[in-house]
Amino acid sequence: MPEGHSVHRITRQFARNFVGHVVHASSPQGRFAEGAAVIDGRRMVDARAVGKQMFLEFEGGVWLRVHLGMYGAWDFAGDIRMDATIASANGRMGQTNQRGTFLDAPNPDAVVLDAAGENSLTSIGAPRKARLRMSEAEKESDAPEEFPPEPVGQVRVRLLTDTVCADLRGPTACEVRDSAEIEQTVAKLGPDPLVDDTDAAEQRFTEVVRRKPTPIGLLLMDQSVVSGIGNVYRAELLYRARLDPHTPGKLVPEETVRALWRDWAHLLRIGVETGQMMTMDGLDPDAWRAAMADRADRHWVYKREGLPCRTCGTNIVLEEMGARKLYWCPTCQT
Template sequence: MPEGHSVHRITRQFERNFVGHVVHAWSPQGRFALGAAEIDGRRMTDARAVGKQMFLGFEGDVWLRVHLGMYGAWDFAGDIRMDATIASANGRMGQTNQKGTFLEGPNPDAVVFDTAGENSLTSIGAPRKARLRMSESEKEGGDLATFPPEPVGQVRVRLLTDTICADLRGPTACEVLDPAQVEAVVARLGPDPLIDAGRAAEDRFVASVTKKPTPIALLLMDQNVVAGIGNVYRAELLFRARQNPHTPGRLVPEEHVRHLWHDWAKLLRLGVETGQMMTMDDLDPEAYRAALANRADRHWVYKREGLPCRVCGTNIVLEELGARKLYWCPYCQA
């Protein structure tokens, strides 16, 4: 399932390539025909993300809400201008959201091919006709012979301008909403530090965690508690905090909860900048480049069950919690 950094990156693809343009919409598979007809021919005015939810605004106060879920993905094709959060020639990053803040650009020395195709750093530069898939992993395809390309597979909705198209497949949710309905969806979500890094959002997260008897590992995955954290970031955040995943939220010291919030903000920003869930700190340049290139080298515990902990040597444990896989070190996180 795409985690928060991926959804922010996808939204910024729309911000860079679609906002300000008239968009034609249709549903090749037919399941979203009525919704597509509602937004067809309207100019896109906004693109926002909150956690794992994305909202595309159109003229007339019409919004398209998309939640990719486990299997959803966007495919972009055409004259693609890459992710607005990648540093441009002047080093300035694209707007994150309605707050209008900017992120610092990644170190240009960190531009590394990812063997798993998790990032899109190889596509920095001028627009070109190409394909790009954006879900949990971002993968480039080959050059296009014709534009627009024929839809491939079960495309729920295609959004098309004169120069670029975006095809959505397999989402959990795809619906047209009015502003009040959008606000109702957002109100149910926990805070997202990329939207609001202020004290009020932090306090809201802390209050949600410290009043509940639910294990902290489940709370971090609850989108009503905090928006955007998935299985990878959950495991890595808890290890980085040396926090036992089974501790009830109300028994986790407040300073530990605040540390989790700030660490999540840090990792989320890094994930948006690089397109990768980089969770290891203090690596030398060679190790950092290796980690960018290979997913197995950039996590402390995720998918390392049975392997020795990078810190203490104890074998990493894999268990099921809340119908999801949980990876943790029983010594470091005792």
């Protein structure tokens, strides 16, 4: 399932390519024909993300709410203008990492390719013709010969301007809502550091966690407690905090809860900038390049069950928590 950084990246593509343009909407699959008819011919005026949900606003107070869920993905095609901080190299989409940004990589100018189809760090400039899939991993393929291209697969909704189209497949939620309904939806979500990184947002997160008897490993995945954290970030945040996933929220020290919030803000920004869930700090240039090229070198505990902890040597444990796989070190995190 795409985690918060991926949804923010997709939303930035809509902000760059669709906001300000009249959009033609259709449902090649047919399941969203009624909703597409409501959007069709309206100008997109805003694109926002909160956690794992994205919200596209059109003239007249009409919104499209999308939750990609486990299998959803957007395909972009046409003269795609990359977001100012998003770039591409050698067929894979990524984030530009220029000197002066917050991400202090050991070698900011390195071209790093990820073998699993995630992202690189080099800008190619824009606009240019391309076909780009954006979900948890972003992959670019050859540009279609005709524009707009024929829909491929079960396209729930197609959004089309004169130069760019975006096809949505397999979402958990795709619905038209008015402004009041969107406000109600957002109000039910926990804070997102990229939307609100104020002291008030940190306090809200801290107070909710500190009054719950629920294990912290479940609270971090509860989108009403905090927005955007999925399975990868949960495991890595808990390890970085040296926190037992089974600890009830109310028993986690306040300073640790606040540190979790700040670390989530830190990792989320890195994820948006690089396109990768990089969760290891302080790497030398060679280790950085290896980590950006291979997820196996990018995380402390995620997907490392049975392997020795990078810190203490204890084998990483895999168990199920909240119907999702949980990876943790029983020595460092107790």
